[in-house]
Amino acid sequence: MKRTEIKIAGDSPGTSYYLTCLKIGPDDRALPKIFIQAGLHAGEQPGMLILHHLLAMLNSADQSDSLTARFVIFPMVNPIGMGQFCLHHHQGRYNLPTGINFNRGWFDLFSMLSRNGGLAHLAATLLPDDAAHNTNIIRQAVSNALDNYKPITALDVQRLQVAREAFDSDIVLDLHCDDAALNHIFIVPQLLPAAQDLSDWVGAAATLTAEDSGGGSFDEVWPGLWIKLARHFSDHAIAPPPLAATLEYRGYCDVDDQMNRQDAENLMSFLKGRGYVGGETVAMPVPAPLPLPFAATEVVIADQPGLLAYHVGLGDVVAAGDVLADLIILDGPNAFVERHPVRAGTDGFILSLRCIKYVRPGDTVAKVVGKTPLAHRTGYLLEM
Ligand SMILES: [Zn+2]
CATH class of the missing domain: 3.40.630.10 (Zn peptidases)
Known part of the structure; x- marks a missing residue:
């Protein structure tokens, strides 16, 4: 060597x-x-x-x-x-x-x-x-x-x-x-x-x-x-x-x-x-x-800040519309009480989640591996 x-x-x-x-x-x-x-x-x-x-x-x-x-x-x-x-x-x-x-x-x-x-x-x-x-x-x-x-x-x-x-x-x-x-x-x-x-x-x-x-x-x-x-x-x-x-x-x-x-x-x-x-x-x-086209993988992102309470684990099979996690809302009049569902946008399975559960808008919540390329997944496919 x-x-x-x-x-x-x-x-x-x-x-x-x-x-x-x-x-x-x-x-x-x-x-x-x-x-x-x-x-x-x-x-x-x-x-x-x-x-x-x-x-x-x-x-x-x-x-x-x-x-x-x-x-x-x-x-x-x-x-x-x-x-x-x-x-x-x-x-x-x-x-x-x-x-x-x-x-x-x-x-x-x-x-x-x-x-x-x-x-x-x-x-x-x-x-x-x-x-x-x-x-x-x-x-x-x-x-x-x-x-x-x-x-x-x-x-x-x-x-x-x-x-x-x-x-x-x-x-x-x-x-x-x-x-x-x-x-x-x-x-x-x-x-x-x-x-x-x-x-x-x-x-x-x-x-x-x-x-x-x-x-x-x-x-x-x-x-x-x-x-x-x-x-x-x-x-x-x-x-x-x-x-x-x-x-x-x-x-x-x-x-x-x-x-x-x-x-x-x-x-x-x-x-x-x-x-x-x-x-x-x-x-x-x-x-x-x-193999599957990467464009068929949905990168699910948070649309507001909160604390993730996952409903799914790695490898779980999900359908479009299924709740992947609830986002515990941390500000506004319903802070700490309201749970906001984060849903899958495609049929597939859970490839990745996150360790740190506090998220802000744009943060990845999960990757869902689907089989059919998604219309919005063109151009830049990666995370930042
Ligand atoms: Zn890397």
Whole structure:
């Protein structure tokens, strides 16, 4: 296991951050490359404990020469976010000085290529019928585009360092969690059904698809480039997009040694099933439900402040109109007496709820996974 500490100069005088990158496996660039990170939203920490266990498993496999891929792991990919506290509370979702969500506004690689002449170069050099040749040319063009990118802030530098490792990976897994939730996955629909094994091994209660959820989230960057290139160069052989996904490992409080060790075991089984780790064959997992469009998931929000008294639990099946929670009203003439029902707007099941029950207007109360895309769910699909 090779450990690299990447120093990132802070934006304030006298400060700096250290981004740790661990590389495991044969040092052979011809082998598949697998990139895994946790803690991009720095307050979402089940993934860090999962990678703690996964690192030990990969290291052990490496020592017995059973890795047939090279692994790049960022177990804590956002040291800037890890250092953000306000009045004893960790603030890991947004960059505090700017309000930028750490998992929004990632590089649009296609636009970068378009701006720096990369697309014109590809038009002149891509072959009509040799996808492997074209992959090398495309990766070099992206590498050049990243070289030409001039970071300004510490956050820019942090993102660039991570992107340099992710852009040429065959698999990119970004480990997150929700508030209080069942395991689920966000992924672009073009990667399915080939990635069903990932959903199965993650034990995903839902695999939610969107080609562009509107926020430039990390997992969409890498396949997004290849999807756009295949459309732009439709008469050239363009390889299928890399497998990239956001893996939501339950909720904030689900940092649990035993549970997260099992999550790591399951990721190892996924990797063994794909042939990236040798050793004993693994039994098939319980199949996960088939993917559903993310636009069919209702994000139920509070329309006034109050205290949530839930009527439902995770996994419960609900119908449109069912009461998910009562909101205990906290101001006005009926404060502390009136209960205001919060209802489901679609048929489905409860994927996520919230730990902290005090809400204000616009706060998420629940996610209800439905099957039919909802008319109002277009454009920006994510939470803020
Ligand atoms: Zn997250």
